[in-house]
Amino acid sequence: MRSYKAKMVETISLPSREKREAILDEAGYNAFNIPAEHVYIDLLTDSGTGTMSDEQWAALFRGDESYAGSTSFAKLREAVEDVMGFPHVVPTHQGRGAENVLYGCLVDEGDIVLNNAHFDTTRAHVANQGADPVDCPIEGAKDPSVDGPFKGDFSVERAREIVADVGADAIPVVVLTITNNSTAGQPVSVENTREVADFAAEIDATFVVDACRFAENAYFVQQREAEFDGSSIADIVREQLSYADAVTMSGKKEALVNIGGFAAMHDAELFEAAKQRAILYEGFPTYGGMAGRDIEAMAVGLREAVEPPYVEERVQQVQELGEMLEAEGVPVYKPVGGHAVYLDAGQLFSQLPREQFPGQVLVCELYREGGVRAVELGSFAFPGANRLELVRLAVPRRTYSREHLEHVAETAGAVADRSEYVTGLEITGEPPVPELRHFSATLRPVTE
CATH class of the missing domain: 3.40.640.10 (Type I PLP-dependent aspartate aminotransferase-like (Major domain))
Known part of the structure; x- marks a missing residue:
């Protein structure tokens, strides 16, 4: 049981699949460009997104x-x-x-x-x-x-x-x-x-x-x-x-x-x-x-931040999400870290070459399937580096319940079930600073 209770709530809703498809296209297949009002569970970052006491x-x-x-x-x-x-x-x-x-x-x-x-x-x-x-x-x-x-x-x-x-x-x-x-x-x-x-x-x-x-x-x-x-x-x-x-x-x-x-x-x-x-x-x-x-x-x-109930509950909630994802057959970086669960998109979409950004594909598929927003930390975010094709699910502090995490795991499991049918992505526009391109670059599905 959590050592805190809620004093304020915010209503969230899941857009229809048709609308999510349109939003992805309008956003240039970049989760940073998706308006927050159209996100159901937002795991883009744990930076500034938590709940204050x-x-x-x-x-x-x-x-x-x-x-x-x-x-x-x-x-x-x-x-x-x-x-x-x-x-x-x-x-x-x-x-x-x-x-x-x-x-x-x-x-x-x-x-x-x-x-x-x-x-x-x-x-x-x-x-x-x-x-x-x-x-x-x-x-x-x-x-x-x-x-x-x-x-x-x-x-x-x-x-x-x-x-x-x-x-x-x-x-x-x-x-x-x-x-x-x-x-x-x-x-x-x-x-x-x-x-x-x-x-x-x-x-x-x-x-x-x-x-x-x-x-x-x-x-x-x-x-x-x-x-x-x-x-x-x-x-x-x-x-x-x-x-x-x-x-x-x-x-x-x-x-x-x-x-x-x-x-x-x-x-x-x-x-x-x-x-x-x-x-x-x-x-x-x-x-x-x-x-x-x-x-x-x-x-x-x-x-x-250094009070025992907070730290213990914080880390354990992230571990719990990792266990849910593994139960759904989703490849997870092990052991699970403290603020996020990292999904191995390279393993999940092994048929996609690195130049088609399998991590960014997974980010888009998570939103398409269940309105879940995540972030890619692989070859798209770090161009030129020899990196794993990871997708980060960063959990905001003191914000989501177990039911929200269950939705995330079920969404990722549904994506994994149809992983062989996904399409790669290619960049259509990017900023001049390569280290920051994932914040604003635009992409589109590969057609050939």
Whole structure:
């Protein structure tokens, strides 16, 4: 039984199949272009789509809208230091704002940035600075059938090979994403975090943690890493983040709000540089592109994120969806991650070549079959990369019930039953930034 109850509801409805067909065509077979009013179950992202608590709603009314030095910012700064251990905080409008602020201070043209696996906006921000984003996944991370407790770990061995090729001076930043969104939401161990921190220190690089889902990661550590058996989520969070020099954070995930983010760090000199860049791109350093009410709600959400009932129920609901999908015969990346279930479209549509984007085909078929919106994280979202053809079903926090998840599983099962009859897709238009093409590119069914 959930540890919360609903205080507000929103009516949803499933458009007719005929209408869903027309909507897909009008959207250019891109789920980002589908109007939300025509989506029945929306699993496009868990970013900013969750349900806030009554305490967070109360915080909205307490928000201080002062341009400079607001009391709401002071509460956020205190929450970040208490929960995550960082004394210096630069608020931003969301996670990609934090990436722009921090990487704009740390990365120059010609640099190389290492990550266990860059997500789309992180990769784009590194590339925008003229640098090269390079992934360092561990062996087995790209195999959906391989079991392992921490498949999101960073391969220090691979990173050392890169250093041997290019030299340490070419690598100013090492990033660890927890949980690893681009590797099916897989967690990262504290042991690996320590190893990456030592490696970054060896090459004199700034060690940055992308902490968007830090509490979910801590839950997996609690359950799977022997050293932390019996430790609290809050204590694990502080331990794991203590090894980082800085973090970027989208508050739209584990801070449980609909907008907002921040960069936080230990170094006072980096803090001053980040504040100046934030003034240029985000706003004054005590509001950073957010209303005071949103900052206040984020401060509350950060503290709620490390409360045991929330984290346990959050992860277990995602695990439950994974079990339902497997029962329907849908190929699922194993083990299931903390914020989403990733479907293996390459296996499901094995007859489709990569250039016909089997993952994006699955996204479209899920909407066509049951009004379910998902996102492709394969060759369409990451052009040129040797990636699995995955589709992410990201579950919003504290939003959907078991019945909603049952509909998702039944929809995916129906698609799987007719998988041999689907048609591939081809791109008809795309933006000039390849790292971001999946947000706005248009496609059409292959006719030959």
